[in-house]
Structure formats: C-alpha cells, structure tokens
Amino acid sequence: MPRLLDVSNDVRAEIGDDEADRLLAGDHTPGSYDCTSCRTPGDSAQERTSTVLFVGDETAVLAFAHAGCLPSQVVQVAEDQLQGAVRSVAGSPEPVGGGEPPVGGTQAVLGVTSGLLLIAGELHPTLVIEPTGPIARPGAQPGGGDDFLPLLIEQGFMPVTELTEAPHALPGWSVLLAMGQLHAVLQPGTGGTPSQVAWWQAHQPLQVTDGWRAAANKTHTVLVCAAPAGSIGRQPREDLLRDALDKAAANGRLVAAAMPLAGT
Structure with a gap:
C-alpha cells in the first residue's frame, strides 16, 4: 500500500532511487511505527511521515517520524552515538553523557546542562555548554x-552581558531531540554540504525533564548558552545555574543564541 511518506533529496541520495521508491510504495515501510522524535505511535498509511536517516562512520539507521515532529533529513552522527540510539530503540537504558567539541584543536569534553531560565517573564528551555x-x-x-x-x-553566537532578553536566532542551526532525548546541536553543512552536521553531539542520548520538553514544544525554540571552562560548573539547582550564568555574563564570559527545536 502506498505510504504518506516524505523522502527528502538528501535521504534519497543516500539510500538510492530504487530503495526510496520501494519505501514510497510501502514495500519496506512499516504501516505503524514509534516516532523517532516524540516516541508516540504513528501510521504512515494515515498521516504524513518523515524518513530520517542517521548516518555514522560504518552504520546507517533509517527511522520514521511524524512530519510535524521532524522533517525528512540526513543526520550525521558519531558511530558510538548511533549504536547507542540503536540500543535505545531496543529498550536498553543509556547513561547521560557528554560530547566532543567540534571547534578548536583541543580534545576537551563539552559538558551540557539543560534547564529552564526565566527571561522577561517567560520560561525558556536552555542548554548550557561548558x-x-x-x-x-x-x-x-x-x-x-x-x-x-x-x-x-x-560562528554567529552573540556576547551576553546580562540575561534580560532572549538572544537572537542563529540561522541554519537547530537542536535535535530524537527518541525523546537530546542528541545534538546541528549547524549548517560546510563546503557545499546541503544537510546539517553536528556541531555538538552526545556520546549517549541526554535526558531532559518533562518540563523542559513541554516548554520547548510551546516555544519551538531552545536557548544555547556557552561559557569557557570554569565559568559555570555543575549546578544542582536551576536558581544556582541562573546565578552562575548571570555572573559569567557580567564578567564577559558568556555567549548565546536561540535555535529552533527539531523534534518534540
């Protein structure tokens, strides 16, 4: 049975025309599926469905998502992250992990903390990267x-001296939430690459709270704040995280950008 399937040009180029046509015809497409983003059931025979191809160094995984959650796209991910995603689909628990920095020549690990920041009377889902x-x-x-x-x-991040208003959007960037967990911060491809690439990606999918996800679904935007090593630290509460961010901003050690949420 033909499916209501979206197969982007990038996905088609990776899997080939023959496989793409078979998917559209329903030969290799499950009628029902669990959305790779929100993890709720979907039916490709009844509702628009996106094909999302996760590509690692040696492994590629084709997943399905509600078209309203994710557009059809190719997502470049680290091989160990992709294997972790496969284990997550199989139901194996995954610990929270960090990620490798995509900028610079130093092999330091990027710590990522999620939290809700109150700015101008509105709660903003935020990622703090240090x-x-x-x-x-x-x-x-x-x-x-x-x-x-x-x-x-x-790269387009703006210096922040005080957190009194939300930062401007960074064109071409987004925050990827897949399988109900945080997977990556994506940036535009370079050297003519049409699809996005991972600027930061989790070694293991990062859990976010229901409150954080609800706020992100409401605004469809995530604030990404970044500070040099030693500026923020691991804060156990959101009020302490806010205090640390305010101090970093006042000391000229904070940059930020707003990015659309990919997924739910």
Whole structure:
C-alpha cells in the first residue's frame, strides 16, 4: 500500500532511487511505527511521515517520524552515538553523557546542562555548554590560551552581558531531540554540504525533564548558552545555574543564541 511518506533529496541520495521508491510504495515501510522524535505511535498509511536517516562512520539507521515532529533529513552522527540510539530503540537504558567539541584543536569534553531560565517573564528551555578545559584553534601551539568564545562568536553566537532578553536566532542551526532525548546541536553543512552536521553531539542520548520538553514544544525554540571552562560548573539547582550564568555574563564570559527545536 502506498505510504504518506516524505523522502527528502538528501535521504534519497543516500539510500538510492530504487530503495526510496520501494519505501514510497510501502514495500519496506512499516504501516505503524514509534516516532523517532516524540516516541508516540504513528501510521504512515494515515498521516504524513518523515524518513530520517542517521548516518555514522560504518552504520546507517533509517527511522520514521511524524512530519510535524521532524522533517525528512540526513543526520550525521558519531558511530558510538548511533549504536547507542540503536540500543535505545531496543529498550536498553543509556547513561547521560557528554560530547566532543567540534571547534578548536583541543580534545576537551563539552559538558551540557539543560534547564529552564526565566527571561522577561517567560520560561525558556536552555542548554548550557561548558568545556572541561581550554579550547584552542586548530594548529595553535599548546598553552596559547582559550579561544572557545571567539570561535563561537565567529560562528554567529552573540556576547551576553546580562540575561534580560532572549538572544537572537542563529540561522541554519537547530537542536535535535530524537527518541525523546537530546542528541545534538546541528549547524549548517560546510563546503557545499546541503544537510546539517553536528556541531555538538552526545556520546549517549541526554535526558531532559518533562518540563523542559513541554516548554520547548510551546516555544519551538531552545536557548544555547556557552561559557569557557570554569565559568559555570555543575549546578544542582536551576536558581544556582541562573546565578552562575548571570555572573559569567557580567564578567564577559558568556555567549548565546536561540535555535529552533527539531523534534518534540
């Protein structure tokens, strides 16, 4: 039976025309599925459904999502993250993990904290990103300083001196929520690449609270704040996280951007 399936040009290019046509004809497409984003049931025979292709170094996984949750797209992910996603689909629990920095030449880990920030009377779902150590530019000599914030500013993040209004949107970027968990922060592809690539990606899918997800679904936007190593720290409560962000902003050690939410 033909399916109400969206297969983007990027997905078609990866899987080939023959496989794409078979999917559209319903040969290899399940009628019912669990949405890879919101994890609620879907039916490709009754409602618009997106094909989402997760591609790692050696593995590719084709998933299905409500068209209203995710557009059909190719998502480049680390091989270990993709294997973790496969285990998550199978029902195996996954611990919260960090991610590797996509900028700079230093192999530091990026710590990511999710929280709700009250700005101008509205709760904003927020991700706070802080490396475990200094981030240097590619090719820089060791001990040359921390270029994390300058690199992000060059990418379009804006310096923040006080959290009195939400930051501007960063075109082409988005926050990917798949299978009900945080998977990546995506940026535009480079060198003519049409699809987005991961700027930050979780080693293991990152859990977010129901309140955070509800706020994100309401605004369809996530605030991403970033600060150099040692600026924020691991804060056990959202009020303490806010205090640390306010202090970092006042000291000129905070950048931020707003990004659309991909998924629910």
